[in-house]
Amino acid sequence: MTGIDLLLSVAFAVGVIGFVSVFALVAIYLERKVSAHMQDRLGPMETGGWHGWSQTVADTLKLLLKEDIIPTAADKPLFKLAPFIVFTGSFAAWAVIPFAANLIGADINIGVFYLVAVSSLGVIGILMAGWASNNKWALYGAMRAAAQMVSYEIPIGLSLLVPILLAESLSMKELVEVQAGGFWHWTIFSHLPFALIAFVIYFWASLAETNRTPFDIPEAESELVAGYHVEYSGMRFAMFFLAEYANMFVVSAVVTALFLGGWYAPIPWLDIPVETSVVGSAAIGAFWFSSKAMLLVVVQMWLRWTLPRLRVDQLMHICWKVFMPFSFVNILLLSLWVALCQ
Amino acid sequence: MNQSEIHNRLSKLFPSAGLVLEEIQPEPVCRIPREQLVEVSALLRDDPSLHFDCLMCLSAVEKGPELHTVYHLYSIRHHHRFTLRCIVAKEDAVMPSVSTIWPTAEWHEREAYDMMGIQFSGHPDHRRILCADDWEGHPLRKDYKSPESFHDIPLTNIFPPDLPL
């Protein structure tokens, strides 16, 4: 690795941290606005005057200034470490997210594999948090989270195999590049119905992966109060919060990259090729990519404020008895189709 | 059936029980010795023409030197009601528990014990219910004095002694 490459990588990492923080601010503001619009509430119109723009800023300040409470009976080193591991897991996943053809942290040839691997790192952090808090509710939350996230890795992995099979690559960049040339070339539309089934399964399973309603069982505020982060306050809590929103974007980004044409515009002539302008291409690519991903983030919020919560056994039922068989059959049929027709 | 008919039927079935129908306004009350209480209650519940499946309310009342427990019964099938009253002296405030007959009595009896200090023999879970487990005294007794403090928490007397009418 040359010095310039290293420098670029560091610059990208710093850029991503900045983007994650800004994204989280925007996403939290968005979530407030989405929920308030759905619920006819006026609260988020107040702070700061124009459409409550400074609510998130005030929130951030509050979280920064809050006392950092560590329970006396907690396992202190683990308690302090846990939020950072959770955040690292979701942050590391951003390395392979292809914002544009030339805007990708590390175009490694096992991109998807890497992504699945690092995003399951968060489970360890959550288990640590639940255990170290020395609180039964937190432990319940952690156990639920572990069971849920480990189980849902399987349908996620299986549904990710569909675009991989079609693109014959594990590299995020190549996975996107096969979808070039208009929305009818996007995986989700070009290989109906297999890709559509895989898309639906992945999107639902990813809600479980990010602990969002209707799968927010590990946090379940009416049952477990707040689950694994019930004992956390101030900045440490904010790390969990940040990780949740970063995760929301990561899963949406994966869907975008693998199923929805990544950085490509719906109609080819809206794109700027790399050959024409390096910066322009990166900008327009990032614009389309982020827009698609944000749309999916809004869908996640929409679901959260509409649906009730499942019970833990129903969650497992859906994973093992609904998503898994469908994924397997889907993969099998797709493999046959690929083998016979191509 | 109205109250006096129920009383007549009970007296026929239990001639020795000494059931007295007190004519109280606006509803008569049947006085019953505590020795007969469980037996008569079981009959009230199981007799098909009485069928008192519902214990509406169980109240403890202090009347001078005596403590009363009052059982308001209702039959959902026959739509009739009946009231039993069992009287004990304060020094010997022990009642048989009817919680085996009407499970709802379990909490009502715990409340009666907690508030009025009546013991219920044969109760499955004889504890205080509303006050703390180590509370002293039974607040609904007329001679009850509010404690000055509880576990070093000062309690001021909230009942002025001479409240103007």
Place this chain on the structure above:
Amino acid sequence: MSDSLELNLSTGHAPDLVRSALADVEDIHGERMSLQMGPQHPATHGVLRLELETDGEMVVKATPHIGYLHRCFEKIAENMTWPQIIPYVDRLDYCASMNNALGFVLGCEKLFGIEVSERVQTIRVLVAEMNRVASHLVAVGTYGLDIGAWTPFLFLFQEREHLLDLFDELSGGRLLYNYIWIGGLAHDVPDGWLPKVRDFLKYMEPKIGELNTLLSFNKIFTERTGKVAVLPADLAIQYGVTGPNLRGSGVKWDIRKAEPYSGYETYDFEIPVGTGEFGIVGDCFDRYMVRVREMEQSLLIMKQAVERLEKLERDDVQAAIPKSFSKVPVGEIYFRTETPKGELGFYIVSDGKGKPNRLKCRAPSFTALSVLSRLAPGLLIADIVALVGSIDIVLGEVDR
């Protein structure tokens, strides 16, 4: 763990089946954990503490501990004059103050032999039904919250706000009214108030359909509440469970029909009962749905009451109030009314003085809560939340 989960799915939480199955698995799962749910817990609707003994996610035993809100209302009442008690009665079930006050006032009136005019009765029925709707809106909304649905809760609180505004205009209070007095009312309805009630009725009717589409018949909601914590009718009667909880178990029994008061016999309304639409009769969904359907019936009663009031001439609503309460008839009475939570009974003992000798309040939430420890074994922790929410307790009334 997986065994326990299978068990719950296959038996549909019928308590007896689960309990017998529990005996089988007892040897396999050795260790149990005790878990304190409450007194500070969002799903216990106040300061209730449930001591749970759990085996993984499954609850083996649940013991409710109450009394955190105990203020010895009965002792306070012995030191108050008869009319002074009404504000304290209002605070029993603070979601339905009118209904509480109505129960106490009617008991006193029967004991003292007071008759009130038809207009007073009609206004009382109107405000009691309004408060029933307001109380059920809280019950249904918070139940959605327990199951994880935020939005219906806020929608329903918005509808309730309209009712509270009407109460505000009527009595000056939003939650606690002191409006119904022994022998009458604090005052007649203000001018222009009845048309507002009519507007509310028009506004509210389509809202219940909206609620059903958003929450009641949502697949996740019916899965979470159907077949969960089944309360059989005989067990409900044995434990003195009344009101919507008893009707959820399929017993068509309502004091407004069985022992009518305030002229309820002249109103045309139905008693909704649980039918086991999404499982077994007496499950959480039935208890929930009975409340939703009761709101529709209450709206019907309100409509009839408003029509009557518009025809009735104004008279003095305080005409029957006794000049003095320092001498009242001697006697004792157990009087019960149907509040949104169930049968609210007052056992009033009067020795002829200006204060009651004894006032016992039989609170519907109190008896309904006592059945919880019977239903809990074999449920999951999430189901305990569904159960506690479905019996709709108000701790102000449980602890008194």
